[in-house]
Amino acid sequence: MIKLLLAEDQHVVRSALAALLELEDDLTVVAQVGSGDEVVPAALAHTPDVAVLDVDMPGLDGLSAAAELRERLPRCRVLILTGHGKPGHLRRALSADVGGFLLKTAPPDDLTGAIRTVAAGGRVLDPSLAVAAWDLAGNPLTPRDADVLRLAAEGADADEIAARLHLSPGTVRNYLTAIVAKLNARNRTDAVRIAHEAGWI
Amino acid sequence: MIKLLLAEDQHVVRSALAALLELEDDLTVVAQVGSGDEVVPAALAHTPDVAVLDVDMPGLDGLSAAAELRERLPRCRVLILTGHGKPGHLRRALSADVGGFLLKTAPPDDLTGAIRTVAAGGRVLDPSLAVAAWDLAGNPLTPRDADVLRLAAEGADADEIAARLHLSPGTVRNYLTAIVAKLNARNRTDAVRIAHEAGWI
CATH class of the missing domain: 3.40.50.2300 (Response regulator)
Structure with a gap:
């Protein structure tokens, strides 16, 4: 049963x-x-x-x-x-x-x-x-990358994202740089657009 | 047409x-x-x-x-x-x-x-x-990680993998260390087993 x-x-x-x-x-x-x-x-x-x-x-x-x-x-x-x-x-x-x-x-x-x-x-x-x-399956972002980018998409800056995720602002900036590279994006705004259209955030 | x-x-x-x-x-x-x-x-x-x-x-x-x-x-x-x-x-x-x-x-x-x-x-x-x-979609390995691990699964050591993929032996060892960590594996053999069972290599 x-x-x-x-x-x-x-x-x-x-x-x-x-x-x-x-x-x-x-x-x-x-x-x-x-x-x-x-x-x-x-x-x-x-x-x-x-x-x-x-x-x-x-x-x-x-x-x-x-x-x-x-x-x-x-x-x-x-x-x-x-x-x-x-x-x-x-x-x-x-x-x-x-x-x-x-x-x-x-x-x-x-x-x-x-x-x-x-x-x-x-x-x-x-x-x-x-x-x-x-x-x-084609998503290059880790769950943590997605968390960071989702907050960036809401308009939060690195300091705010850091506070929300209990990270240091430097770590958040490293995440954002890596995310832009992973998505072959031109900048953060472009990364948000790419990830959003693909349903990754 | x-x-x-x-x-x-x-x-x-x-x-x-x-x-x-x-x-x-x-x-x-x-x-x-x-x-x-x-x-x-x-x-x-x-x-x-x-x-x-x-x-x-x-x-x-x-x-x-x-x-x-x-x-x-x-x-x-x-x-x-x-x-x-x-x-x-x-x-x-x-x-x-x-x-x-x-x-x-x-x-x-x-x-x-x-x-x-x-x-x-x-x-x-x-x-x-x-x-x-x-x-x-749950696969943490990049395509390059999978290439390295597939050769390791065939019994190739770091020097052989390096030659086959046109990388340096040090780079291959870095990949293997990262792969073991990504898969929460105990060692390379365990990483091969985990990735194989999941269909990732």
Whole structure:
């Protein structure tokens, strides 16, 4: 029996999903929560095999909850079930080492199949996100580079970025120089444009 | 009208593909070749919009031909059409900046659709390769790192790797140290194992 935790803020959607999954002989929903903040406490209390997490939820989002879950309960695997596959979300899912990433447009059989694959230690990615994943594979930026560049894109200067990321201003300037070189950009503004168009920040 | 070059070593397969593509009103096959070596000369002579390349061919393989084509005739876009999607092939396709990567198991409509997308500057990746692309996205190795590690996996020492890649032995040792660190490996052997299991070399 595969024990499931469901995190989805839309109550009627969550209940419908739970009813659908309970129809399967080998799946059982042991916990349901409506916000990301509740994921880890519920997982610690009910020890699910797989946590099925929406991304957009009040409080902690599903990807942050996945990262926290990985620290606190590494045996619980995660399947992200979301309405859209933004490249930035895919990248964060990858960093959080989630087992699967499925869109809500997928047919129900794909969902139950994905849960079984993830429970068995496999990986699942929605086929419609193939090109997005491929683009991501060409990303020369490390997650830290992306953090620095995202703050630069918001208009922060090196001192502000340094304060926000607990780095020294000199280190931030080194990051920015390296990022401009990695992207073959003319300057910081150009680097922001290139990374944004490619979905890397 | 979209002008096509077809490179496929199995003659009957190549002719069948050409016949299939000629059925479409907006596609025309301007050149057919049976080896990778012939791709660039034929492309220079016939200036196709899209080159549809098999990977496994005598002489130059399709991915090397794609890389050469990109240098010599950058306006010609490339669609790789192959029997299998090895992660190493996907990585090389990405480095060669190909427009599309499709498996021969795809339905004919997917092939014609992919050609049109690639001709228009878009990107296509076979949906069944979504997970492989996602795994690739987590690859911390640069293409050069992968070259160095692949030679190390074949048993070459730093001096041999240096000679093969036209680098100094000291530079190769720096690469190997960095690779071991990037992969959180215990040593070179462990780095080879990790990269091999992940499909990064």
